Amino acid sequence: MMVVDMHVHTNLSSRCSSIQPHELLERALEIGLDAVCVTEHSTYKGAQMMYEIALDRGFKIFRGMEVYTELGDMLVFGWNEHIRYYLFPFKDLKTNVESAGGIIIPAHPCRGWDVRHPHRHSLPEELLSSIVALETHNGASTTKSNNQAELIRRKYGLFGVGGSDAHSVEQLGKCVTIFEDHLESEEDLIQALKSGNYRAAYMDELS
Ligand SMILES: [Zn+2]
Numbered sequence: 001m002m003v004v005d006m007h008v009h010t011n012l013s014s015r016c017s018s019i020q021p022h023e024l025l026e027r028a029l030e031i032g033l034d035a036v037c038v039t040e041h042s043t044y045k046g047a048q049m050m051y052e053i054a055l056d057r058g059f060k061i062f063r064g065m066e067v068y069t070e071l072g073d074m075l076v077f078g079w080n081e082h083i084r085y086y087l088f089p090f091k092d093l094k095t096n097v098e099s100a101g102g103i104i105i106p107a108h109p110c111r112g113w114d115v116r117h118p119h120r121h122s123l124p125e126e127l128l129s130s131i132v133a134l135e136t137h138n139g140a141s142t143t144k145s146n147n148q149a150e151l152i153r154r155k156y157g158l159f160g161v162g163g164s165d166a167h168s169v170e171q172l173g174k175c176v177t178i179f180e181d182h183l184e185s186e187e188d189l190i191q192a193l194k195s196g197n198y199r200a201a202y203m204d205e206l207s
């Protein structure tokens with residue numbers, strides 16, 4: 001079993017985050033995370049740097065990124081790129097990630113829906129045909145929008161992941177994904193994400 005925070009920003013590549021590499025490592029060990037996914041906005045660079053720093057300290061970092069598309073923010077694993085921070089067409093993202101053997105997971109799919117779209121209960125077909133999981137537990141979203149994401153996940157029979165979306169160190173690990181198997185590599189992570197052998201959780205619900 002592995003407890004993984006799937007969605008973290010560091011100050012290496014995300015100007016919006018204050019998390020320094022050594023803080024991330026200290027806090028992750030303190031709260032019992034087995035691994036952290038670094039998912040900077042539009043780039044893989046921060047994740048790569050954090051991966052190298054953590055390697056020396058014996059801690060596991062999985063490298064990903066968060067891409068802004070017209071269908072919302074997407075967590076991406078297995079496609080290692082550096083793109084400009086602007087709207088990246090979902091169609092292009094899908095083509096690139098699929099050919100790289102990676103995976104796309106919509107981040108906080110219902111953020112803001114509780115205000116702007118109180119009765120929205122569906123996802124567009126273009127998105128549904130490209131995903132197997134949703135981020136149902138996002139540490140920077142309201143409980144209401146996370147609950148809505150969970151409803152949608154069930155409606156479509158998708159898998160759910162959890163990540164803190166931490167931009168400061170206290171937020172780390174607020175939401176996590178619990179994998180049944182041990183994940184050694186990013187290939188293992190992607191394989192597991194596709195297989196569905198995991199669940200999302202709030203850290204404070206774990207004993
Ligand atoms: Zn986001």
Ligand SMILES: [Zn+2]
Nearest residue numbers: 007009066165
């Ligand atoms: Zn984020």
